[in-house]
Amino acid sequence: MKHSLKRFSGIMIGLSLLFAAAFTYGNKAEASESSDSVYYGLHPDVVEKAELVKQIAANEGILIRYTDGYRSFDSQDAIFEQGRTSPGPVVTNARSGQSYHNFGLAIDFVLTDAYGNAQWSLERDANGNGVPDWEDVGNIAKSVGFTWGGDWEAFVDMPHLQLDYGMSLADLQYWHSQGYYQFAD
Ligand SMILES: [Zn+2]
Structure with missing residues (x-):
């Protein structure tokens, strides 16, 4: 009984975070209207924190720029094939929905x-x-709430910053299949 109560409240917290996140997604167009922008299709919180990281890094004497943000399922599959069935080095181990x-x-x-x-x-x-x-940048990013790919052991990904709202990829895949997060397609 105690165990299932704990699980239930965990699920409820997860759901409220999700709805907070889904609600914010509705404002996506304000974050970036141009599909040419690296910020296109990103959650507004990611954009806000990314700007903050860039600013703090600059104040500490480190310049950065952002190279890659939202990726559609199709473009994720295309870069997965790079180094496997198409030319170039392997750059990811993630297929669509796994990043x-x-x-x-x-x-x-x-x-x-x-x-x-x-x-x-x-x-x-x-x-x-x-x-x-x-x-340094990884530490700045973590201080504003990002998870940093440089800390990962299986596939060290130094350039990578992410926000997860406590949601696993399985959670995100489920909600995506229910019609959420299809804001940039
Ligand atoms: Zn990345």
Whole structure:
């Protein structure tokens, strides 16, 4: 009895978070109206926090830009095939519906120089604080509520930031199948 009550309240908390998230999604068009923008199709909270991370990083002497945000199921399948049935290196282990990018909840960054050129070196320490800039940005992102892919063990994904609202991919896939989160297709 105690156990099932606990489970029930867990589900209720999950549902209220979901509806909060779904409600906010309705304002998506305000977050980014242009499909050319890296912010297109992202949850407005992701956009707001991404801007904050960029600003805090700049204040600490680290420049970043965002390279990749929302990905439709089709485009996720296309990049999954890269390095498998199509040319190029493998860049993801996720098929459609297996990435938070597919639900507008993830964004990728890259370090840049003053001219906006991508800097991929893992040792880069532009602000000279003795901590690699990737890690600095990961820590800033976590301080504003993102999960950072640099902490993952199975597939370390340094550029990746995501918000999950406590929802697993299985939760998101279920709600997507019920017609939620199809805001950018
Ligand atoms: Zn990513």
